Amino acid sequence: xxxxxxxxxxxxxxxxxxxxxxxxxxxxxxxxxxxxxxxxxxxxxxxxxxxxxxxxxxxxxxxxxxxxxxxxxxxxxxxxxxxxxxxxxxxx
Ligand SMILES: [Zn+2]
Numbered sequence: 001x002x003x004x005x006x007x008x009x010x011x012x013x014x015x016x017x018x019x020x021x022x023x024x025x026x027x028x029x030x031x032x033x034x035x036x037x038x039x040x041x042x043x044x045x046x047x048x049x050x051x052x053x054x055x056x057x058x059x060x061x062x063x064x065x066x067x068x069x070x071x072x073x074x075x076x077x078x079x080x081x082x083x084x085x086x087x088x089x090x091x092x
Contacts, residue, residue: 005035012039014049021056025049 011027028049030039041049 003033003036003038006035007040008034012041014039014041016053017051018049018053018057021060023053023056024076025052 008031010030010032012030012032014025014028028039028041028045030045032039032040044077
């Protein structure tokens with residue numbers, strides 16, 4: 001519980017650790033206490049954070065699965081470059 005100070009609509013950093021993944025969002029819109037700086041995220045922002053975490057979890061699962069599949073040496077390199085391309089560009 002915060003100190004009952006005035007709440008102002010601002011931004012706050014949000015950090016989450018999930019199974020070895022560390023996600024730090026620098027500025028998520030939130031109600032921030034002007035006295036102690038404690039942040040309260042509203043539904044839309046909580047959904048957004050959840051969406052980011054879920055999408056990372058999903059990509060991690062695909063990557064872990066890829067680790068268990070054996071490829072012939074010739075195909076391996078191209079498979080991984082496609083996977084990394086997907087990981088980087090589908091996040092936006
Ligand atoms: Zn406070």
